[in-house]
Amino acid sequence: MESFSNLVRIHVPNYLAGLPLPKSIGGWFKLNFRECLQLVPFLTIVGGSVYLTHKSCKNYFNRKPPVNPEIKKDAQKVVDSFTAEEFKAKTAFCRCWRSANFPYCDGSHNAYNKECCDNVGPLVISAKAEEN
Numbered sequence: 001m002e003s004f005s006n007l008v009r010i011h012v013p014n015y016l017a018g019l020p021l022p023k024s025i026g027g028w029f030k031l032n033f034r035e036c037l038q039l040v041p042f043l044t045i046v047g048g049s050v051y052l053t054h055k056s057c058k059n060y061f062n063r064k065p066p067v068n069p070e071i072k073k074d075a076q077k078v079v080d081s082f083t084a085e086e087f088k089a090k091t092a093f094c095r096c097w098r099s100a101n102f103p104y105c106d107g108s109h110n111a112y113n114k115e116c117c118d119n120v121g122p123l124v125i126s127a128k129a130e131e132n
């Protein structure tokens, strides 16, 4: 731990103080070959850090929100199975993932649609075909 402390408190500041960093933009064009070589490790570390930070931030901000905000989040996959005998005459299944009675629709899709300008609705299954 002490060696890490020495690295951060003594060696890094000494290394940075010894770098031939120009004080102006024009100074970059006046660096000789040896000074340029001295800057290569430092600029590689800075450039790599900027690149990795940009890449991870880009991945973070480009994430899409989850379809399922809170139902059975501890499960790897949410699967509900039914047999034909379990169906009532007409059963509405939730497809918006907002129902408090999941997997059945409780009408929560209406509030979700209003909030998110969406148009999701339940899957309605009838045990018998409706007669016309």
Ligand code: FES
Residues within 6 Å of the ligand: 093, 094, 095, 096, 097, 098, 099, 104, 105, 106, 107, 108, 109, 110, 120, 121, 122, 123
């Ligand atoms: S509550 Fe989700 S579709 Fe109705």
